[in-house]
Amino acid sequence: MDPDTPNFDSLAHIYxxxxxxxxxxxxxxxxxxxxSRCVQARHALVLGDGDGRFTARLLAANPAVHADAVDASAAMLAVxxxxxxxxxxDADARLHxxxxxxxxxxxNGESYDLVVSHFFLDSLTDDEVSALVERLxxxxxxxxxxxxxxFSVPEKGLRRATARMLIRSLYFAFAITTRLRVHHIPNYAKVFRDHGFHRREDAGYLGGILTAELWERRTD
Ligand SMILES: C[S@@+](CC[C@H](N)C(=O)[O-])C[C@H]1O[C@@H](n2cnc3c(N)ncnc32)[C@H](O)[C@@H]1O
Incomplete structure (x- = not known):
């Protein structure tokens, strides 16, 4: 692995x-x-799922899905x-x-109908998100x-200041523990739109400091 790659190994069991x-x-x-919207999926690509809580739930909820889970951390992948x-x-048969x-x-020539990135895109810069989407x-x-x-920064008010402080402290902690060099949430929404996705649904948590989004590819 490139020495520049963030290393989450030490966090795998305590994350x-x-x-x-x-x-x-x-x-x-x-x-x-x-x-619940993943029940139709047949081949999922899970990006940076860390200790695998989503991947495990996906495999349990959808007995037909196969998942490829990609992560830089060997320790996270083992967990x-x-x-x-x-x-x-039957996880061994359905998880790679x-x-x-x-x-x-x-x-490598696969055809994915589901991509998942939970709290992972924040490890990338705008350019890296864009290059990743182009390769996928x-x-x-x-x-x-x-x-x-x-993580998301609400438009205004106290929640905006709280979110900014929280995000800054998380980046600080990850810079020390994992050598992560990124300091800002990338504008992945713009990258997605530029590449033909549209946000079909979203939901906010913690007063909008967390966001869950479902993006759909549009090829017309
Ligand atoms: C903050 S954790 C998020 C884990 C999980 N998705 C979640 O929902 O909590 C980020 C994960 O992305 C992985 N990661 C970070 N940068 C990466 C990169 N450049 N390539 C592959 N994996 C990376 C880390 O090893 C870690 O498992």
Whole structure:
């Protein structure tokens, strides 16, 4: 792995508890908000799912889906695989884990009808999100959906200041623990629109500081 790649290995076993201590169940609710919309999916690409809570729930909720889970962290992928195996007896047949830096990753001829990125796009710059979408597009079906969970900065008021402070402190903590070099949430919405996606639904949590979004590819 490139020495420049953020390294989340040391957080793999404590990530879930760090999250519960700081946000309670809110990130979890955000992550699972659109899970019921994944029941038709047949081949999912899960980007940076960390300890695999979403991937495990996806495999359990949809017995027909196959998932490719890509993450740079070997330790996160090991936790993800263990979690999937403990909740789905056939996980080995339906889950493929890939250790790769998503700033370089290109799928290998697959055809995905579902892409998932929960609290991952914030690890990338605008240009990196754009390059990632361009590399994924040829491997997405024409009606693919993309689920996003992210931190968000409300337009105004106290919640805006709170969100900015919170996001700054999270980036500071991740810079120290994982060598993450990004400091701003990228404008992924613009990148998605520029590449033919439209936001079909969204939901806010924590007064709009967290957002769950369902994007749909439009090829007309
Ligand atoms: C903040 S965690 C989010 C984990 C999970 N998706 C969630 O909902 O909490 C970010 C994850 O993305 C992975 N990651 C960060 N940058 C990456 C990159 N450039 N390539 C691949 N994985 C990366 C990390 O290893 C980590 O597992």
């Amino acid at each position: 879930r508890w760090m999250e519960y201590c700081s946000f309670g169940p809110m990130l979890e609710r955000c992550r699972f908000h659109f899970l 993800l695989q263990g979690r999937a195996q403990s909740c789905c007896p 884990t890939i250790q790769a830096d998503l700033r370089q990753f290109t799928p 597009l040829p491997s997405l079906t024409t009606d693919a959906i993309w689920l996003v969970s992210e």
